[in-house]
Amino acid sequence: MPKNKVLVLYAHPSQHRSEVNQPLFDAAQNIEGVTAVDLYYEYPSYNINIDREQQRLLEHDVIIFQFPLYWYSTPAILKEWQDLVLEYGFAYGSQGTALKDKRFLCALSAGGRADAYQTKGYNHFTIRELLYPIEQMAALTGMKYMAPLALFGARTAKEEGRITQHVQNWRNLLNALVNDQFDYKRAYEVEKLNPYLNQLILGDKE
Structure with missing residues (x-):
């Protein structure tokens, strides 16, 4: 029996062009204990x-x-979701404790290469720094934030044969979260999950 229930909120406005995120979403749908929701499909x-x-x-x-x-x-739909769903009195405020102590993370793809996401890189900021507004959203609502799982260079990932391994890493992560076999504390401390995933997953992997 799953120890945790995991909710994946998937947002991709151009799914017919997705080479990375759609396979991840498809994989999530087939894992016991995971609820995978396609926001653009449900709310066109x-x-x-x-x-x-x-x-x-x-x-x-x-x-x-x-x-x-x-x-x-x-x-855009994820911002709309945050604006509408995370209401005062539900998600934050003196009476808004519904999300307290839930775990939270982002799983994303980025077109640029990993070295572009650093202080001296093309984008000037690390991927975690660019997600600071979401990290603060998690903090304000009492959720326990974890560093993101990111696939960089998404535009060339398929031709370079990197998607299969990333999907497997994603499966391993979801199974670890469902089975409560994950080092949550260290997952908060690192910049991104990718280089540390095998160390963060405790117990048997899929």
Whole structure:
């Protein structure tokens, strides 16, 4: 029996062009204990059902935003989701403790190479620094943040044969989260999960 219930909130506005995120979403759908939600499919007109989304949050222990990095942020529907679902009195404020102690992380793809995401790189900031608004969202709502899982160089990942291993790493991560076999403390401390994933996963891997 799964020890944790994991919620993957997937946001990709151009799925027919997705070479990375769609395989990740498909994999998540086949793991016991994981609920994978395609936000653009469920809300094509952005008419988000706040009650349903809040109930989903209440029913899960680990929350994951899965998305391609668009202009150093999430696709628009994830911002809309945050604006509407994370209400005062539910997610924050003196009475807003619904998300307290839940785990949170981002699983994303980025078009640029890994060396572009550093202080002296093309993008001037690390991937974790670019996600600081989301990290602060997690802090304000009482969730325990973990560093992101990122696939860099997403535009060439398929031709370079890097997607299969990344999908397997993603499966291993999700199974570890479901089975509560993950080093959450260190996952907060590192810059990104990728180089440390095998060390962070405790016990048997898939």
